[in-house]
Amino acid sequence: MADYRLMKGNEVIAEAAIRYGCDGYFGYPITPQSEIMETLMLRKPWEETGMVVLQAESEIAAINMVYGGAACGKKVMTSSSSPGISLKQEGITYIAGAELPCLIVNVVRGGPGLGTIQPAQSDYFQAVKGGGHGDYRLIVLAPASVQEMNDFVGLGFDLAFKYRNPVMILSDGVIGQMMEKVQLGEFKPRWTNEQIIKMYGSWATTGKTPDRKHNIITSLELDSSRQEKFNHKLIEKYKVISENEVRFEEIACEDAEYLFIAYGSSSRICQKAIEIARAKGIKVGLLRPITLFPYPTKKIQSMLSKIKGILAVEMSAGQMVEDVRLAVEGKVPVQHFGRLGGMIPTPNEVVHALEEQIIKGK
Amino acid sequence: MTEEIIIAGFGGQGVLSMGKILAYSGIMQDQEVSWMPSYGPEMRGGTANVTVILSDNRISSPILFEYDTAIILNQQSMDKFEKSVKVGGTLLYDPNGIIHPPQRKDIKIYKVEAVEEAARMQSAKSFNMIVLGAFLKIKPIVKLENIIKGLKKSLPERHHHLIPMNEKAITRGMEIIEEVK
Numbered sequence: 001m002a003d004y005r006l007m008k009g010n011e012v013i014a015e016a017a018i019r020y021g022c023d024g025y026f027g028y029p030i031t032p033q034s035e036i037m038e039t040l041m042l043r044k045p046w047e048e049t050g051m052v053v054l055q056a057e058s059e060i061a062a063i064n065m066v067y068g069g070a071a072c073g074k075k076v077m078t079s080s081s082s083p084g085i086s087l088k089q090e091g092i093t094y095i096a097g098a099e100l101p102c103l104i105v106n107v108v109r110g111g112p113g114l115g116t117i118q119p120a121q122s123d124y125f126q127a128v129k130g131g132g133h134g135d136y137r138l139i140v141l142a143p144a145s146v147q148e149m150n151d152f153v154g155l156g157f158d159l160a161f162k163y164r165n166p167v168m169i170l171s172d173g174v175i176g177q178m179m180e181k182v183q184l185g186e187f188k189p190r191w192t193n194e195q196i197i198k199m200y201g202s203w204a205t206t207g208k209t210p211d212r213k214h215n216i217i218t219s220l221e222l223d224s225s226r227q228e229k230f231n232h233k234l235i236e237k238y239k240v241i242s243e244n245e246v247r248f249e250e251i252a253c254e255d256a257e258y259l260f261i262a263y264g265s266s267s268r269i270c271q272k273a274i275e276i277a278r279a280k281g282i283k284v285g286l287l288r289p290i291t292l293f294p295y296p297t298k299k300i301q302s303m304l305s306k307i308k309g310i311l312a313v314e315m316s317a318g319q320m321v322e323d324v325r326l327a328v329e330g331k332v333p334v335q336h337f338g339r340l341g342g343m344i345p346t347p348n349e350v351v352h353a354l355e356e357q358i359i360k361g362k
Numbered sequence: 363m364t365e366e367i368i369i370a371g372f373g374g375q376g377v378l379s380m381g382k383i384l385a386y387s388g389i390m391q392d393q394e395v396s397w398m399p400s401y402g403p404e405m406r407g408g409t410a411n412v413t414v415i416l417s418d419n420r421i422s423s424p425i426l427f428e429y430d431t432a433i434i435l436n437q438q439s440m441d442k443f444e445k446s447v448k449v450g451g452t453l454l455y456d457p458n459g460i461i462h463p464p465q466r467k468d469i470k471i472y473k474v475e476a477v478e479e480a481a482r483m484q485s486a487k488s489f490n491m492i493v494l495g496a497f498l499k500i501k502p503i504v505k506l507e508n509i510i511k512g513l514k515k516s517l518p519e520r521h522h523h524l525i526p527m528n529e530k531a532i533t534r535g536m537e538i539i540e541e542v543k
Contacts, residue, residue: 271422
């Protein structure tokens with residue numbers, strides 16, 4: 001039998017980072033994700049792998065430490081929850097503008113403002129539509145289990161370095177706080193300075209040697225024509241990401257006449273709703289986007305010929321549903337159902353919404 | 363097999379750790395498990411609860427609103443969760459501090475005098491293991507040997523000398539549980 005452990009989603013983020021050879025974590029505590037830094041502090045990875053774990057004086061300081069570490073080609077990360085992620089947005093847009101790799105974990109809680117400490121999915125727009133200023137995109141991964149909290153740390157770093165782009169794990173209080181069984185990854189050593197120079201020396205500030213020019217990390221370009229050229233380069237990169245990195249899961253879709261589209265913890269509730277609905281004879285399936293940017297737009301379009309209606313279920317006032325509607329282009333009815341403010345929809349409520357808003361509504 | 367359980371009581375009664383031991387035992391026998399605690403403002407009010415699911419299949423929602431079994435250890439939790447037991451389901455409670463005992467006729471009700479028994483055993487901390495034993499008597503979903511394996515794996519080595527005491531408490535719970543007719 002594989003070596004399974006029982007761990008919280010937040011604890012797993014910390015353990016996975018250590019095992020994946022992360023060089024530095026910079027953060028500031030906030031519920032419901034404080035266990036990430038707590039676990040790191042208890043594990044003392046600086047004694048084991050040399051990984052830096054630093055509680056910064058604020059979220060803003062933490063993201064700028066990430067900016068600095070990433071500029072050196074290091075595997076660095078931060079984590080926070082919604083209000084803290086808002087504070088980090090300036091740093092995130094600078095990192096995106098400087099084309100640097102890093103991992104940002106948002107364990108979402110209800111808002112706006114300080115809101116509540118309970119789970120929510122109301123930061124979708126912020127995560128996938130920019131968040132900070134300027135035309136940029138994060139690659140956004142949405143775990144729905146503790147195992148995926150583990151897996152997406154490695155995947156996130158891989159994608160971040162592959163595309164020189166910040167990656168966000170968009171989790172929530174449910175996935176962060178619950179325990180499930182998890183199989184952790186093997187230990188990977190941290191990159192040596194020589195490895196970083198070899199792999200990323202073309203852009204990272206690893207120390208200038210006489211045989212090359214300075215590497216300059218900046219998001220500033222005062223020449224508009226050059227800035228436009230750079231913007232087009234970014235757009236091209238996001239296009240390549242959209243073509244190659246879409247990930248999703250289909251559950252009970254083979255014979256489905258109706259479709260739930262939900263990510264993260266809402267997708268778990270929808271799985272229970274499918275059990276209830278199917279017992280009533282309603283043929284409903286689930287499409288679970290795993291990447292929120294890039295979004296599985298083409299996948300949704302490919303399913304429409306067999307589907308009579310779609311219910312987007314999310315713990316928000318209706319954010320992801322806009323991307324569903326953009327994909328569907330009015331071909332089938334699309335409705336939203338969600339609870340707000342840290343309330344979690346019950347599977348029965350989800351089934352009821354499907355019956356009232358989609359099945360009877362048509 | 364899928365068993366959906368809520369364990370609810372005061373903070374400090376060992377509610378969360380009882381759930382954790384149950385979940386770990388499920389892993390020991392190769393099942394899927396989830397453990398979802400309350401972490402919100404109600405926790406700051408002194409009550410604690412945890413939803414534990416053990417299943418042979420992939421677990422859908424880790425958060426539930428009705429349960430196969432409710433293990434209830436204080437009055438607030440009785441008020442909140444008696445109504446959430448599925449028809450035909452099971453409610454297990456410790457009568458200590460319960461002013462309004464459960465009234466439902468469509469579920470099976472059991473009681474275990476775990477607070478009293480723990481005092482008699484001069485081991486207040488065994489309370490939650492007595493309750494766990496009582497639960498396993500009526501729902502033998504995990505084997506005792508897997509509980510012990512789970513304890514060994516989840517407890518730090520310095521606490522391993524407490525395992526025999528826990529085992530004794532589990533066995534005691536199995537003996538003293540009573541059905542309420």
